[in-house]
Amino acid sequence: MxxxxxxxxxxxxxxxxxxxxALAFALFYEMINGFHDTANAVAMIIYTNSMKPGYSVIxxxxxxxxxxxxxxxxxxxxxVHLLPLDILVSSDQxxxxxxxxxxxxxxxxxxxxxxxxxxxxxxxxxLIGSLVGVSIAFGMMHGFSFSQSVNWDIVYKILLALAVxxxxxxxFAYLIMKLSRRLIKNPKYFKDSNYEGKKKPNFWMxxxxxxxxxxxxxxxxxxxxxxxxxxxxxxxxxILPTFYSLNMEEHQYKIMQTRDxxxxxxxxxxxxxxxxxxxxxxxxxxxxxxxxxTIAECNVNNVYQTTSLIGQKLNGLKSYSELSPTDRWNVHxxxxxxxxxxxxxxxxxxxxxxxxxxYIADQRKQMITSTEYVPYWVIFAxxxxxxxxxxxxxxxxxxxxxxxxxxQPINHMQGAVAQAMAMITIxxxxxxxxxxxxxxxxxxxxxxxxxxxxxxGVQKKTIKTxxxxxxxxxxxxxxxxxxxxxxxxxxxx
Numbered sequence: 001m002x003x004x005x006x007x008x009x010x011x012x013x014x015x016x017x018x019x020x021x022a023l024a025f026a027l028f029y030e031m032i033n034g035f036h037d038t039a040n041a042v043a044m045i046i047y048t049n050s051m052k053p054g055y056s057v058i059x060x061x062x063x064x065x066x067x068x069x070x071x072x073x074x075x076x077x078x079x080v081h082l083l084p085l086d087i088l089v090s091s092d093q094x095x096x097x098x099x100x101x102x103x104x105x106x107x108x109x110x111x112x113x114x115x116x117x118x119x120x121x122x123x124x125x126x127l128i129g130s131l132v133g134v135s136i137a138f139g140m141m142h143g144f145s146f147s148q149s150v151n152w153d154i155v156y157k158i159l160l161a162l163a164v165x166x167x168x169x170x171x172f173a174y175l176i177m178k179l180s181r182r183l184i185k186n187p188k189y190f191k192d193s194n195y196e197g198k199k200k201p202n203f204w205m206x207x208x209x210x211x212x213x214x215x216x217x218x219x220x221x222x223x224x225x226x227x228x229x230x231x232x233x234x235x236x237x238x239i240l241p242t243f244y245s246l247n248m249e250e251h252q253y254k255i256m257q258t259r260d261x262x263x264x265x266x267x268x269x270x271x272x273x274x275x276x277x278x279x280x281x282x283x284x285x286x287x288x289x290x291x292x293x294t295i296a297e298c299n300v301n302n303v304y305q306t307t308s309l310i311g312q313k314l315n316g317l318k319s320y321s322e323l324s325p326t327d328r329w330n331v332h333x334x335x336x337x338x339x340x341x342x343x344x345x346x347x348x349x350x351x352x353x354x355x356x357x358x359y360i361a362d363q364r365k366q367m368i369t370s371t372e373y374v375p376y377w378v379i380f381a382x383x384x385x386x387x388x389x390x391x392x393x394x395x396x397x398x399x400x401x402x403x404x405x406x407x408q409p410i411n412h413m414q415g416a417v418a419q420a421m422a423m424i425t426i427x428x429x430x431x432x433x434x435x436x437x438x439x440x441x442x443x444x445x446x447x448x449x450x451x452x453x454x455x456x457g458v459q460k461k462t463i464k465t466x467x468x469x470x471x472x473x474x475x476x477x478x479x480x481x482x483x484x485x486x487x488x489x490x491x492x493x
Contacts, residue, residue: 023232033123033389034061045415047415048209050201056213059210067218073229079435095138106484107477110480124227127477129475138485158434162437165426165429168425169422172448190411212423223438245371247369250373256314261364298336298340307338346360410446
């Protein structure tokens with residue numbers, strides 16, 4: 001927390017106001033995320049009468065909290081890197097602020113509106129759509145083409161994860177439900193929520209439903225919480241670059257690690273200059289920026305100097321606070337540009353020399369530790385807001401998940417299976433640093449269990465409504481983000 005206090009003591013009142021407003025928007029977004037997604041975890045618990053609603057949402061809030069705390073930051077920086085590198089290395093604070101507020105406002109409007117109508121819509125989709133929209137708007141205003149305006153490689157990977165994960169949840173849930181019917185003969189496990197006057201499930205079934213519900217909440221926090229963390233890091237780096245472009249609390253030995261890895265990569269460039277020059281000439285390695293020479297450090301022809309700069313600036317350094325504000329930003333820029341270039345080199349060398357590709361991957365991982373980090377207070381704040389959102393706004397989406405997907409009430413086994421398969425799918429995605437939608441996965445898992453049950457099936461009207469909301473989220477939020485950026489840019493720049 002000492003860094004944020006130092007920052008507040010060294011910036012003007014307007015910057016403080018903008019920072020507080022941006023953080024408030026981001027944290028409110030995470031609260032609405034709790035409205036939407038964690039309701040999925042408590043729906044099964046509530047509708048199977050396994051636990052009272054009040055206790056279940058408290059449990060979900062607590063598990064979400066710990067999910068965020070223990071979930072890591074891999075997904076967070078996938079979100080950060082959705083922005084074009086040009087923006088992340090630009091010192092134009094006004095453009096960065098306009099982008100931040102545009103994406104936050106458009107994502108908030110869509111998330112809050114769909115929650116109000118009880119639609120289980122993906123917070124991930126709304127955030128990514130907004131990011132894409134404002135990136136396109138920024139790019140077009142700075143002379144980029146449509147294809148150059150967004151980090152499409154990352155967008156495609158995220159969209160693939162978002163598209164595949166619901167099918168995985170559906171398929172797993174369908175198969176496990178079929179298997180459960182074949183192996184478990186006790187009919188009590190398959191009673192619905194109206195069983196003998198809403199009687200609770202037996203001990204083992206109840207335990208399984210509660211445990212898998214807690215697991216979904218934990219998995220949700222570990223994945224979706226990181227999206228809010230990524231948003232806040234964009235805000236901090238954009239508004240307070242002097243204090244957050246590098247990890248000011250980094251230990252001396254971690255600084256030495258970053259320095260050594262940069263030196264090793266510059267030596268690799270020198271030792272393999274002939275091959276790298278050929279790859280550059282063949283356009284297999286391109287400039288980190290969309291417009292060459294806009295920022296010299298990111299010019300594809302200056303990579304050796306850029307990477308060497310990191311080693312020079314960090315040589316003998318004990319703390320990043322010893323660097324001037326200009327040098328902090330220069331090191332930040334150099335790390336981003338070098339990592340971008342050597343990421344391309346790593347990919348190219350996988351077909352040439354796998355050992356060298358592995359070596360580059362190891363050095364990149366060590367080099368970026370000073371730029372890919374998250375202050376603990378950010379993680380704690382996001383965890384707290386998701387937990388609070390769970391406890392405040394869960395009821396609307398619970399109604400849709402619990403009653404409107406299947407043509408009959410959810411039975412006890414369906415609740416446990418849907419939650420277990422959703423939990424596993426989300427945790428696997430988190431391990432792969434893939435931002436996925438808890439809402440889509442849980443809804444699909446519920447539909448999978450319903451489809452597996454003889455004579456049950458799904459309510460086509462509800463499924464159609466959910467699918468339409470899924471399909472429209474990305475284009476609508478992208479459009480909203482685009483026009484919001486144009487409007488705010490016109491008003492304030």
